[in-house]
Amino acid sequence: MNRVRVKKLDPNAILPTYGSECAAGADLYACNTEEITIKSGETVLVHIGIALEIPEGFAGLIYARSGIATKRGLAPANKVGVIDSDYRGEIMVALHNHSGIDQTIAVGERIAQLVITPYITAAFEESAELDDTVRGSGGFGSTGVK
Numbered sequence: 001m002n003r004v005r006v007k008k009l010d011p012n013a014i015l016p017t018y019g020s021e022c023a024a025g026a027d028l029y030a031c032n033t034e035e036i037t038i039k040s041g042e043t044v045l046v047h048i049g050i051a052l053e054i055p056e057g058f059a060g061l062i063y064a065r066s067g068i069a070t071k072r073g074l075a076p077a078n079k080v081g082v083i084d085s086d087y088r089g090e091i092m093v094a095l096h097n098h099s100g101i102d103q104t105i106a107v108g109e110r111i112a113q114l115v116i117t118p119y120i121t122a123a124f125e126e127s128a129e130l131d132d133t134v135r136g137s138g139g140f141g142s143t144g145v146k
Helices: 066-072
Strands: 005-008 026-029 037-038 043-047 050-053 060-064 075-076 081-084 092-098 103-105 110-118
Touching: 026 066, 037 043, 037 092, 066 075
Parallel strands: none
Antiparallel strands: 005 050, 026 110, 037 103, 043 092, 060 081, 060 110, 075 092
16 A cells, blocks of 8 residues: 655644545545535635645546535536645645535535546657547547447
């Protein structure tokens, strides 16, 4: 198991936890001392109260939690947040209310999930031509259309 060091920036912060033994995402908890109301169509920056030391060659990806997204319409405004391994500041989630009604975040509620994943860094080089493929330049659903 890979270790990720976590620094509490607020004594009320809750360290990320996995909901099951095989969960890919660790739950992130709101670090709030009172309820937070997110109005319909509004985005609120929710503090998590921790900083992470993600190992080099890895990134932290912040995704919506399926339950809070499908039942209450709350999801990260940027869809997927990216935490680089050299970032040491507080983790925050820009939570957007897609529902038609105001939503309330309880104290310490699980609001998003964090997936730690390896990545590669590409060396981009300009080229006048690219190799041909069967697909070619077809995009946006073109592979399922006949």
